[in-house]
Amino acid sequence: MYKNNLMKKACGCGGIMTIHMHTLIYSAKIKITHVPVYTCGQCARYEPLPFIKRDLGSLLSELGEIPPKQHLSFAERNEWASVLKDIFASGFFAGSLSEMEEAIRSAVQARIDLLLDVYRFSADLADRSWMEETGLRLAQLTVQSSECAK
């Protein structure tokens, strides 16, 4: 479903970038926690995971030109951030990269299964807005993970 190196990628400096949960400070007064990024162990450069960039971009554009001071969690907006937040909180961070990658894959699959169940339930109730919301959350995980596999 995903290409093998979900957990790490090469940095331009020759170092290895691995996944971390980052707190973004935007416009000096907006704090966005739980943003999954790749961070380089050598040069400390970081970049958002490719499959969260679109949601992160739309969050920042919603904030507008002169946003009020606030504290947001990206995990409330994006399923990848939510799944990764749970994994980091559960202490898997201490494991090896391949253990962690396995944990992420199975957690993402479990979240997809859960959302499919919720989707069926909301469809049974013919609750259109719930179906739509669940469909969007599913798409964050499924469409973007197949993009990632290219």
Ligand SMILES: [Zn+2]
């Ligand atoms: Zn680097």
